[in-house]
Amino acid sequence: MTRVRKYIVIADRAGLHFAQGFVNQLQTQGICYHLLETETAIDSHQVAYLSFQTIGTRIALIATQRHVHTIRATLANIGYGPEEIETFPVETDTLRVFCAHCHNVFNESRTKIVRCLFCRYTLSVTNHYAEYHDAVLGCILCPPEQTNSDEIRGESLCD
Amino acid sequence: MYFPFPFDGDTYAYSNNLRRLENRSAFEITDTYLEEISLKRQRLLDFHQDCFQQMPSTSSAQWEVVQYVIQELTHHYPHLFSMFEKGKETIFVNHQLNESESFQFGVDASIPWAPLDFIGRHVQEDLILMGQRDDALYLDAGQLCFPGNWSIAFDIGMKFADIHRPVPVLTTSGLGSRIEQFILRMRTETAWTRLNWSLNAGRRLDTAPSSFHEWGSLRQQVTKQNAGELVYLRVEEQNLMRLPGHNSILFTIHSYLMAIQEVIQQPLWRQRLTTVLCTLSEDMVEYKGLCTYLPVVLEYLQEAQARA
Numbered sequence: 001m002t003r004v005r006k007y008i009v010i011a012d013r014a015g016l017h018f019a020q021g022f023v024n025q026l027q028t029q030g031i032c033y034h035l036l037e038t039e040t041a042i043d044s045h046q047v048a049y050l051s052f053q054t055i056g057t058r059i060a061l062i063a064t065q066r067h068v069h070t071i072r073a074t075l076a077n078i079g080y081g082p083e084e085i086e087t088f089p090v091e092t093d094t095l096r097v098f099c100a101h102c103h104n105v106f107n108e109s110r111t112k113i114v115r116c117l118f119c120r121y122t123l124s125v126t127n128h129y130a131e132y133h134d135a136v137l138g139c140i141l142c143p144p145e146q147t148n149s150d151e152i153r154g155e156s157l158c159d
Numbered sequence: 160m161y162f163p164f165p166f167d168g169d170t171y172a173y174s175n176n177l178r179r180l181e182n183r184s185a186f187e188i189t190d191t192y193l194e195e196i197s198l199k200r201q202r203l204l205d206f207h208q209d210c211f212q213q214m215p216s217t218s219s220a221q222w223e224v225v226q227y228v229i230q231e232l233t234h235h236y237p238h239l240f241s242m243f244e245k246g247k248e249t250i251f252v253n254h255q256l257n258e259s260e261s262f263q264f265g266v267d268a269s270i271p272w273a274p275l276d277f278i279g280r281h282v283q284e285d286l287i288l289m290g291q292r293d294d295a296l297y298l299d300a301g302q303l304c305f306p307g308n309w310s311i312a313f314d315i316g317m318k319f320a321d322i323h324r325p326v327p328v329l330t331t332s333g334l335g336s337r338i339e340q341f342i343l344r345m346r347t348e349t350a351w352t353r354l355n356w357s358l359n360a361g362r363r364l365d366t367a368p369s370s371f372h373e374w375g376s377l378r379q380q381v382t383k384q385n386a387g388e389l390v391y392l393r394v395e396e397q398n399l400m401r402l403p404g405h406n407s408i409l410f411t412i413h414s415y416l417m418a419i420q421e422v423i424q425q426p427l428w429r430q431r432l433t434t435v436l437c438t439l440s441e442d443m444v445e446y447k448g449l450c451t452y453l454p455v456v457l458e459y460l461q462e463a464q465a466r467a
Contacts, residue, residue, distance in 0.1 A: 082316055083293045100368035103208060103312045121372075128325050132316030140371040 005056030007033040010042065010071060015062035015090045022060055022088070038063070041070050051078050058084055065089040065096055066107070069134040087131055096135035097125055101143075105135045113141065120144040161189055162417050164425075165356040165394050169434040171443075172328075175338050177399070180350040184235035185398045186228065186282050187413050192255060195283045195364070199304040202365055203280070209369050211276045212315040213300035220288060220405040221274035221300055222265050227402060227409060228278045228286075240281075253281050275300050284398075287311075287410040289319065289342075296339060296408060298322060305364035305414045307357055307395060308448065313368075327442035342399060342408060350400035357447045358456065359391040364414050381452035386459035387420030390452065392432065419456065423463045433460040 007026055011019035019035060026033045036046055050059075059080060061068055068089045075085055094107045102119040114123050116138065123138030130137070189195075203210050213221070229251055232240040241252045251260045260277075262269040270277045279286045279302035290299040296319035303311040314322050319339045320330070329335035345351065359366060360377035381389050396413040423429035436457055444453055 081292075083295065083297065098313055100310060100313070100371065103369075126325070128313075129321070130313055130317055131321070133313065137310070137313050137368075139368055140375070143372045146372070 004031065004058040006053075007031060007058050007060055008036060008050065008053065009033055009060045009062065010036045010038060010046075011061075012038050012040070012063035012067045012071075014064045014092065015067075015088070018088065018090055019060075019062045022062060038067070038071065040067055042074055047074065047078060050075065050080075058086065060086045060088065062088040062090065064092040065134065066092065066094065069096065072131075072134060082131065085131075087134070089129075089134075095125065096133070097123065097138040098130060098133050098135040099123060100137060100139050105133055114138060161187070162415055163354055163394050163396050164422075164428050164431075165354040165392075166428075166431040166435050169431060170438050171435045172440075175334065175341060176353045177338075177341065177351040178353065180352040180398055180400075184231050185350055185400060185409075185411055186231055186235070186284055187396065188236055188239060188255075189283065192283060195305075196256065196280070198364065199283075200280055202304045203276070203302075206367075206369070208312055209367055210304045210311070211273070211279075211302045212311045213273050213275065214290075214297075214316055217288065217290070217299045218267055218274060219265070220290065220402070220407045223402045223404045223407070224286065224288060224409055225274045225278045226264070227400070228282060232281070251281075256281075273300070276302050279304075282411075284411040284413045287412070289408040289410055291343060291406050291408065294343065295319065296342060299407065303412075305412070306367050307355070307393060307414065308366050308368060308371075310368045325446070327440070327446050345399065345401045345408065347401045347403045350398055352396065352398045355395040355397055357393050358449055358453075359393045359416060360389055360452060362391055362416055362418070364416065375448075378448070378451045381455055383455045383458045383462075386452070386456050387423070387463075388418055390419045390456055391416040392419060392422050419459065423460065426467060429460065429463060429467065433457070433464055436460065 009019050009022055016037065023033060023035060038046070042050070059075060061071055063071060068087050072085060072087065095110050096105050097108050097114055098105050099116040099119060099121065100123065101121045102116060104116065104118040106117040108114040112125055114125055116123055121143055122141040124141050126137045126139055128137040229242055233242050239254050243250050247263050248261050249264050275286055275288060285303045285305055287301040287303065288299050289296045298314050298317050301311045301315070320335060323329050323335045360381050361374055363374050366374050394415045396415070398411045400409050402409055422432055436453065444450055
């Protein structure tokens with residue numbers, strides 16, 4: 001955890017339990033904090049509160065991946081930079097996958113092999129996560145025309 | 160032909176192998192310049208999103224890269240590049256390409272592409288701009304036409320630590336953090352360099368994740384008989400320098416390929432490549448994508464060793 005002046009911890013229902021652990025760490029370190037609970041997005045009062053914060057305020061966003069995505073977009077609109085937002089996506093049934101081929105992002109159930117909803121390439125889901133896209137990398141296993149082929153299946157090694 | 164052989168010993172492990180870049184330019188002009196610039200520009204034309212990305216508000220830092228690259232090129236290669244000013248206009252001449260670029264320094268509208276994308280079209284190197292904020296490095300912009308299986312489209316905006324998370328040992332050993340701390344403390348007066356390496360099946364500089372289905376399948380065609388000509392040692396000469404105006408880091412990557420059959424012509428290189436590949440850890444073999452064909456490459460090398 002980087003040393004900061006103040007943390008605002010934003011958590012949805014799924015992230016609340018984990019947020020408590022984070023808050024405990026802040027208390028141990030004597031760092032000032034404010035815990036904001038949300039449902040699916042931050043409301044207008046919370047937006048107003050976040051807009052009035054001064055430099056040195058850090059956001060810890062602890063929520064399901066879907067909510068992380070929407071809340072991050074709101075924070076960016078308010079003016080928070082990527083270095084001011086720490087995200088901690090909590091486990092859910094779905095996952096956002098960035099297609100290595102067409103660069104689109106789509107939601108998928110948590111499986112190791114998925115098919116891109118846009119270009120139909122078969123992808124191997126890695127655990128390499130990009131905050132900017134709020135998605136994990138899906139590496140090519142095979143193009144649509146080879147979907148049933150085992151020719152290159154099982155060896156996709158994106159860095 | 161210049162080829163930076165990467166091994167100075169018989170084993171290989173990740174380390175902070177950065178050394179001072181002394182008495183030479185951060186940009187290397189080789190005899191494949193025209194071929195590679197042509198390939199680079201074609202990739203930018205065909206797959207721009209795959210090859211160039213920038214975060215908002217990085218244009219000014221990119222202009223500093225333009226200034227640095229032009230200074231380096233005109234200083235080290237005055238017979239190949241020149242620059243002069245005419246009123247508000249700066250005129251940069253690339254004599255090899257017989258091209259003259261006229262622009263107003265710092266004015267985005269005076270060039271057809273983003274500044275980094277503009278100047279990158281004159282050098283063989285891939286150019287990555289890392290911003291330094293809050294004691295961390297962020298990938299702010301990059302022109303990456305010859306990636307060694309990583310994606311600028313995915314990694315844009317990412318922290319240094321997150322970019323390197325898939326690299327075995329780097330995260331778990333704390334080495335990645337130490338390297339980042341080293342870079343964060345780099346000063347303007349010294350540039351640094353290191354070599355990175357991997358094996359490629361096929362002579363292809365652009366091994367982008369987006370086209371893995373095209374080049375990845377070649378790995379399965381490698382046999383002991385064709386390994387010498389089909390498998391290439393890929394070496395990346397990576398340079399790092401601090402740009403004082405924005406306190407950012409310019410990271411350049413010049414990629415070289417040499418067929419294994421050419422590498423083994425030099426006895427010391429043959430011996431070192433063989434022993435390094437023999438002693439490579441399992442996770443490194445997997446990370447570098449060598450699982451499929453490393454055994455046959457080793458057979459090929461060991462036979463060559465025995466014959467020598």
